[in-house]
Amino acid sequence: MSQAHGGAAGPPKVSPINDPRVRSFVFQAVLVLVVVFLFVEAFLNARENLQRQKIASGLGFWDNIAGFGISQTFIAYSEATSTYGQAFWVGLINTLVVAAIGIVLATMLGFTMGVARLSKNVLVAGVARWYVEIVRNLPLLLQLLFWYNAVLKALPAVRDSVQLPFSTFLNQRGLFMPSPVPQAGFTAVWVSFLVGLAGSFAYSSWARKRQAATGQQAPVGLVTLGLVIGLPVLVFLAMGLPLQFDAPKAGRFNITGGMVVQPEFLALLFGLVIYTGAFITEVVRAGIMAVSRGQTEAAFALGLKPNLTTKLIIIPQALRVIIPPLTSQYLNLTKNSSLAVFVGYPDLANVFTGTVLNQTGQAIEVVGITMLVYLSISLGTSMLMNWYNRRKALVER
Amino acid sequence: MTATTDFGGSPIPRGDQPVRFVRADTVAASPPPSSEVGPIAWIRHHLFTGPLNIFLTVVIAALALWLLPGLIRFLFIDAVWSGKDREACIITEARPVVGACWAFVAERAGYFTYGSYPIPQRWRVDTFFVLLGLGVVWLLSMRLPRKDLAALYFFVGLPIISYVLLVGVPALGLPYVETTLWGGILVSIVCSAVGMVVSLPLGILLALGRRSSMPAARLFSVTFIEFVRGVPLITVLFMASVMLPLFVPSYLQPDKLLRALIGIALFASAYMAEVVRAGLQALPKGQYEGAMALGLPYGLMMRLVVLPQALKITIPNIVNTFIGLFKDTTLVVVVGIFDFLKAIEAARIDPRWAAPTVSTTGYVYAAIFYFICCYLMSRYARDVEARLAKADKR
Numbered sequence: 001m002s003q004a005h006g007g008a009a010g011p012p013k014v015s016p017i018n019d020p021r022v023r024s025f026v027f028q029a030v031l032v033l034v035v036v037f038l039f040v041e042a043f044l045n046a047r048e049n050l051q052r053q054k055i056a057s058g059l060g061f062w063d064n065i066a067g068f069g070i071s072q073t074f075i076a077y078s079e080a081t082s083t084y085g086q087a088f089w090v091g092l093i094n095t096l097v098v099a100a101i102g103i104v105l106a107t108m109l110g111f112t113m114g115v116a117r118l119s120k121n122v123l124v125a126g127v128a129r130w131y132v133e134i135v136r137n138l139p140l141l142l143q144l145l146f147w148y149n150a151v152l153k154a155l156p157a158v159r160d161s162v163q164l165p166f167s168t169f170l171n172q173r174g175l176f177m178p179s180p181v182p183q184a185g186f187t188a189v190w191v192s193f194l195v196g197l198a199g200s201f202a203y204s205s206w207a208r209k210r211q212a213a214t215g216q217q218a219p220v221g222l223v224t225l226g227l228v229i230g231l232p233v234l235v236f237l238a239m240g241l242p243l244q245f246d247a248p249k250a251g252r253f254n255i256t257g258g259m260v261v262q263p264e265f266l267a268l269l270f271g272l273v274i275y276t277g278a279f280i281t282e283v284v285r286a287g288i289m290a291v292s293r294g295q296t297e298a299a300f301a302l303g304l305k306p307n308l309t310t311k312l313i314i315i316p317q318a319l320r321v322i323i324p325p326l327t328s329q330y331l332n333l334t335k336n337s338s339l340a341v342f343v344g345y346p347d348l349a350n351v352f353t354g355t356v357l358n359q360t361g362q363a364i365e366v367v368g369i370t371m372l373v374y375l376s377i378s379l380g381t382s383m384l385m386n387w388y389n390r391r392k393a394l395v396e397r
Numbered sequence: 398m399t400a401t402t403d404f405g406g407s408p409i410p411r412g413d414q415p416v417r418f419v420r421a422d423t424v425a426a427s428p429p430p431s432s433e434v435g436p437i438a439w440i441r442h443h444l445f446t447g448p449l450n451i452f453l454t455v456v457i458a459a460l461a462l463w464l465l466p467g468l469i470r471f472l473f474i475d476a477v478w479s480g481k482d483r484e485a486c487i488i489t490e491a492r493p494v495v496g497a498c499w500a501f502v503a504e505r506a507g508y509f510t511y512g513s514y515p516i517p518q519r520w521r522v523d524t525f526f527v528l529l530g531l532g533v534v535w536l537l538s539m540r541l542p543r544k545d546l547a548a549l550y551f552f553v554g555l556p557i558i559s560y561v562l563l564v565g566v567p568a569l570g571l572p573y574v575e576t577t578l579w580g581g582i583l584v585s586i587v588c589s590a591v592g593m594v595v596s597l598p599l600g601i602l603l604a605l606g607r608r609s610s611m612p613a614a615r616l617f618s619v620t621f622i623e624f625v626r627g628v629p630l631i632t633v634l635f636m637a638s639v640m641l642p643l644f645v646p647s648y649l650q651p652d653k654l655l656r657a658l659i660g661i662a663l664f665a666s667a668y669m670a671e672v673v674r675a676g677l678q679a680l681p682k683g684q685y686e687g688a689m690a691l692g693l694p695y696g697l698m699m700r701l702v703v704l705p706q707a708l709k710i711t712i713p714n715i716v717n718t719f720i721g722l723f724k725d726t727t728l729v730v731v732v733g734i735f736d737f738l739k740a741i742e743a744a745r746i747d748p749r750w751a752a753p754t755v756s757t758t759g760y761v762y763a764a765i766f767y768f769i770c771c772y773l774m775s776r777y778a779r780d781v782e783a784r785l786a787k788a789d790k791r
Contacts, residue, residue: 028613035617042644049643121450122443123457137771138764139724142738146760335629341731353635363639371628371636378627 046364053361061360062088068355070346072262084356091351092373098265098347099334102272106333107326109273110280117285128281135278140336143275148267148343155263158254167247169255175266178245179259185242192235196227203227264345268337276333283329287322288314320392327385331378338374348373471496471754472761479503486752497758498750505744509762512580512735518572521562522583528555528562529590537777539784552594563587576654580735582766584654588661588726588736593719595662600669601708605699607674618670625667630728634660638732657729665722672718676711677703710785716778720771738763 016022050057062085069079073090074097076082116128135143153172156162161171169176200223207218236242248258291314299309338349348370357366432438444454475496477486486498502509511519532555535547563579565571579587606618625633637660642650651659680703688698708715730739744750745759 024611028611031613031617045646046643049647052647119450120443120446121453124450124453127457133772134768137720137768137775139727139738139767141727141730142760142763142767145738145742146764150757150760338629338631339728341631349629349631353632357635357639363635363643367632367635367640371632374629374632375624375627379623 055361057362057365059365061356061362061365064360066356066359068359070351071344072265072346084360087351087356088348088369091346091348094345094351095334095337095340095347095349098268098272098340098345099337102269102276102333102337103330105269105273106276106280106329109277110329111284113277113281114284114288117281118288132278132281135274136282140271140275141339141342144267144271144339144343147270148263152263152267161255167245167258169248171255172263173255173260174263175261176248176255176258177261178247181244181246183242183244185239188239189232189236189242193228193232196229196231199231200224200227262345264340264343267343268340268345268347271339272333272336275336276329279329279332280326283322283325284318286325287318290321291317323385323389323392327381331381334377334381335374483748483750483752483755486750486754488753495752495754497761498752498754499758501744501750501752501755501758502762505740505750508581508744509737509740510582512583512740513578514574514580514583515572515578518565518574521565521571521574525559525562525583526586528558529586539781552598556591556594559587559590576652579654581740582737584729584735585723585726585737587654588658588729588734589719589723591658592661592665592722592726596665596669596722597715599662599666600673601704603666603670604673604677607670608677622667622670625664626671630660630664630725631731633664634728634732636660637663653732654734657732657734660732661722661726661729664725665718668718668721669715672711672714673707675714676707679710680707713778713782713785716774716781720774720778723770723774724767737766 063083065080066082066084066087067079068087070077070087070090072094074093075086075090077086077090113128113131116124117132119125119128155170155172158171158173161169161176163169167178203218203223204220207220211217246258248255248260295313295317296309299313300306304312337347340347341350341354344350352366352370357363360366428434432441445451473496475494477495477498477500480486480498480500481504485500486495488495507516507519511522514522532547532551535541536544536551541547561569561571563574563583564576565573567573603618603622606614607622609615609618634657637656638653641656641659645651684702684706685698688702693701727736727738729736730742735743741759741763745756
């Protein structure tokens with residue numbers, strides 16, 4: 001630039017106060033110093049405060065006996081012998097279970113309602129619209145408390161349980177269902193299911209290649225159905241029905257046998273599914289509306305039938321718009337599952353930042369670990385979804 | 398058209414004879430068949446197209462007929478409107494069915510609104526509500542002028558006045574009111590208002606930092622934003638509530654409400670930063686380049702050119718973020734703050750009001766409050782969005 005002005009005396013003289021590089025360096029140095037100062041100060045204060053309050057630090061508590069019970073455990077856990085570490089894993093698995101089931105159900109609800117929202121039937125569209133308006137404008141906590149206290153706690157007591165078909169009972173203590181007890185030979189059913197799954201993948205990829213090469217279509221849907229469902233059912237029948245059910249029996253004060261879904265779990269699941277479902281509804285609606293009408297018309301002009309148009313033209317394009325916000329809804333659901341604290345479902349936040357924090361008092365470690373877990377779930381999911389998104393993204397010139 | 402289409406007729410016109418059989422005026426359009434217009438056709442097209450729609454219509458109509466009368470009976474007809482304690486709402490021989498217990502809401506309305514704020518001092522809370530409402534209307538209404546003064550009032554003046562009013566300064570004749578006495582809607586509003594007042598400036602700074610060319614600023618902003626957005630609000634509140642006291646010197650222990658407010662403000666800032674960043678990204682690059690070409694330094698470029706435009710297109714998203722924040726403030730219960738929902742929870746298990754429908758009534762009251770607030774805000778966001786879309790269409 002200086003040469004353009006014809007000045008041969010080197011770079012122009014700028015006062016250091018106005019030099020953007022100097023300014024930027026000074027600003028960043030100040031920022032770094034302030035951040036470092038805050039961290040050091042926090043560390044020193046924490047050390048002093050912990051010493052004064054006689055709180056241990058470090059992860060030594062991890063292997064200590066926890067000594068508290070947890071109402072729902074999917075892995076071995078006992079009040080007397082298990083450690084805080086095991087309590088952590090129990091809580092984490094409970095969080096993942098409610099999040100996984102919640103995500104599946106919320107997706108189903110959201111897609112149904114999203115399609116209903118665009119229905120020509122004014123009643124159907126109206127129901128979907130008011131579902132979204134009401135649910136999105138109420139705090140999730142209020143909805144959870146309503147489900148837990150006003151609906152599930154208002155169910156009849158054990159003595160007068162509501163009896164549903166298939167020896168299922170519903171009462172204040174939860175939903176009692178028959179539990180399947182696999183007998184000898186049931187493993188074969190699982191194996192045949194896996195074989196069927198692998199076979200259907202192989203078949204559909206073969207069919208896709210053949211269609212690309214010759215244009216001939218294959219009945220992929222029927223074959224998949226037969227392999228994934230039909231094969232295990234056949235094996236199940238051939239092995240002589242190796243599955244029995246342990247039905248719950250209603251006693252006077254309690255119900256024995258079977259398995260029970262706790263009201264805390266149900267309330268949390270209901271709340272999360274209905275709340276997140278409303279947000280997914282709007283995501284799906286926006287995604288479908290983003291596919292321009294010309295796409296449908298062009299597909300019809302090519303002679304595609306309506307269901308093929310939906311499958312091959314509309315859904316792939318709508319999904320491209322739907323996936324990113326859908327991911328963030330899944331993450332929201334997972335993070336919101338920490339509201340389990342309020343209904344007493346033993347998820348990670350409840351077990352760890354609740355009970356373990358109270359017992360050990362090691363706030364920094366306990367809250368830190370909990371945050372780290374949620375953070376890794378969030379970052380892991382977004383990385384996975386970014387990868388998927390890149391694969392599905394529109395390839396532009 | 399009409400003159401030439403009628404070619405099948407005879408006799409064939411010859412010479413200069415006038416064409417008699419050609420109509421000069423247009424035939425009036427015949428009315429559409431009665432099956433295609435009017436209410437019946439509308440019903441057929443919107444409710445009874447195909448077996449699936451007929452089925453859905455019937456199911457929804459049946460459900461509505463089954464649920465709505467019960468709901469109306471519960472909320473209005475069987476409801477109890479006045480009374481002093483549980484006697485008004487319990488089931489007796491004379492009154493076997495009891496609907497919503499509005500007497501409970503009416504009797505505890507003061508508690509729901511102010512918590513345990515001393516009754517003679519409650520005018521201070523009312524004044525705060527009015528001042529806040531004025532600020533919000535001035536800031537959000539499209540018609541009122543001088544948004545710069547409105548911003549100054551909302552982000553600088555109002556926080557100071559509110560602190561003086563609510564906490565109290567004995568020297569000014571306003572007795573000191575412990576924050577442990579605050580509760581109900583007051584606390585919910587204070588939490589959301591503080592979240593808003595802090596998160597907007599802080600969010601703008603973080604968003605600018607994230608898009609800055611300085612690596613240290615970018616790293617700091619990205620780390621903060623991704624960290625806070627990756628964890629649930631509950632853990633942020635726990636952090637503010639149990640970790641923060643460890644990090645500050647022992648003589649500087651923050652008050653319980655203040656700790657929750659810090660947690661909310663940090664949480665909201667991270668979300669606001671992403672919203673503002675979207676606005677900054679949506680602005681065409683030419684705006685930045687134009688400002689630079691005029692020789693504006695960074696600060697002036699942002700203040701005069703970029704931020705006014707970016708924030709304007711971000712208003713709907715800011716309002717939507719605020720709706721989320723307003724709903725999320727209910728979570729402060731977890732660190733022992735007495736907000737509106739906690740006031741309902743405490744009142745509904747009070748033995749003085751132990752009656753079968755009290756809990757449901759309390760939740761319905763909370764639901765109506767939150768619904769009205771959030772619905773109005775989302776309507777406002779949608780109106781602004783429509784206005785901006787119209788402005789873009791020229």
